[in-house]
Amino acid sequence: DSERQRMFMEAMAYLSLYYREQEGFAGFIPRMARIHDEIMQTGTYWQGEKELAHGARVAWRNNSRCIGRLHWNSLAVRDMRHVQTAEEIYEALVEHIRVATNGGKIRSTISIFAPQVPGEPGIRIWNPQLIRYAGYRQPNGLLIGDPTQEELSEVARQLGWKGGPGTPFDVLPLIIQMPHQQPMLFELPHDVILEVPLTHPEYAWFEDLGLKWHALPVISNMRLEVGGVSYTAAPFNGWYMGTEIGARNLGDVERYNLLPIIAEKMGLKTRLDRELWKDRALVELNVAVLSSFTQHGVTIIDHHTAARQFIHHQRNEEEAGRVLPADWSWIVPPMSGSVTPVFHVPYKDCTLAPNFFPQQDPWK
């Protein structure tokens, strides 16, 4: 039928890339013949470990929004397709956090769980990232924690979560759902989550704000597609670029919204926008993030270095004769845009496979 047809076409497109880049063309034809038979019999096919690993790396290379792609070929791939239960997935995720955190020397890592059976629901991790802070709406209307996690925090409660201690930085439990089953809740062990308390190299008062952030960003709600096969649970991490924490997570008005308080502590008047108090506070918050991570031996990259690495990646891809799909509005950092070299490049975008794709939140 046409589903199998499509699967075979996608398999062919990816396998030809895989053989071209990794194996040379010799094995391609017999492999495609086997895949063809398998798809005709089962509607899908089982990828070899090396096929899958390269597919995950190329998915990263192809993702238009990621500025960190220079390192695409060094992604550590954990083949977890044999794992059968939510409990085992939970254990594998804890292990992912442990090996990827690596005491602060962060390793780019992906854990790939069993693929979606065509026409059936796939395994889902409900959390957008493995480590995220809860957001609690107070009776007085104010919000404690991360406003973007308010909904998931509420969903977790309805699934039986008792809630955390009520700080602005309570780590959410994991919610894992196997196909055709109810979602299950799991608390992450505290000792596996590396966090960095934020201090500022010049402002002693900064420490008293009691801010911190977790070391490891593991995106856990995207679908990895390789050769027509969908991995709906395939959490991956790199290391942070400083602005993700300092500009967006802690700075955005709709997130922790910390610029007004930092500006005030800096002694800036916050009445007139044209005195650029937001810009000044933004820079110092980002200085705090970068220096605190560095001080604690946790890998992080500043947006200038990341942008330069991306320009390097751009040259690599050009030399390899590949197009570089890039979404300018995501590649240019959210602060000091025109100071980074990527601002001045008119990137073209397109959607290549393999890739990572957003999925609908499962509770919606």
Next chain:
Amino acid sequence: DSERQRMFMEAMAYLSLYYREQEGFAGFIPRMARIHDEIMQTGTYWQGEKELAHGARVAWRNNSRCIGRLHWNSLAVRDMRHVQTAEEIYEALVEHIRVATNGGKIRSTISIFAPQVPGEPGIRIWNPQLIRYAGYRQPNGLLIGDPTQEELSEVARQLGWKGGPGTPFDVLPLIIQMPHQQPMLFELPHDVILEVPLTHPEYAWFEDLGLKWHALPVISNMRLEVGGVSYTAAPFNGWYMGTEIGARNLGDVERYNLLPIIAEKMGLKTRLDRELWKDRALVELNVAVLSSFTQHGVTIIDHHTAARQFIHHQRNEEEAGRVLPADWSWIVPPMSGSVTPVFHVPYKDCTLAPNFFPQQDPWK
């Protein structure tokens, strides 16, 4: 023929907008009948003063790249279509600068010269802006002034310009070309060009850098198209948004590249990108620009206020039932992007007429 056909269709599209927005539908049919006759006889048509003025305002309103569009309806339109010679154009441009500068209280103004005759070259002002600083390549390879003006400075020399005194801020002569004629050079009178010396509210040494910038940004190389008619010389100005000077003109590596020297004077170490010395210097340079302009009574807007005004404009346009074409990468300011509300809006872009369009540099 098909040229006249196209002209008539464009005229109809614009005039129907003009009558809808300005006059009510009563006069539309007889006006279109007259335009039809005129196009059939001459290949083009002469727009009424009010038709032209509204067209210029709508061209501004339609330009996807401009963050200043809240004020579109208050554009002052100078109808200069009767002007016949390069000398008279020069005089009109000097007068434009004078009335638009208005002693510092800048008035958004456009001067519209005679339209292009279809199939013939149009009047051209070779300068990208009426006021721009020359760029001189030194024998030692270094560049004095504005690197983006190096080529035009050289072109001016070949047309007989003697060159300025050799400072980094020598105002370029105007180069005006009438259809089928040679381009002509005109020096702008010094007293008409308002400039702002840059100081910093806290750093006394800033003044000693000897920086300044001109008060008035008059874009002079774009084509205004209204109702199918092309005005190839129609220079327009608003007031500056601070980042245009502080982030781009003075900050870009390919422009005045001042961040390293400012950072050094601020006592910052400039060895490590992750200490964000560029970001800190960028903010202070922009503080200097905004405060110096304000101090000298010259209209300027900071990027926070401009972004807020644009959100206001967005609401206005929605209420008016119009689409808002916007190019996100131009609307989001080049510094502190995510701190401004426009960063968080996924703008859609499209090209509406009337509009301003880029033109090829005439010497190329």
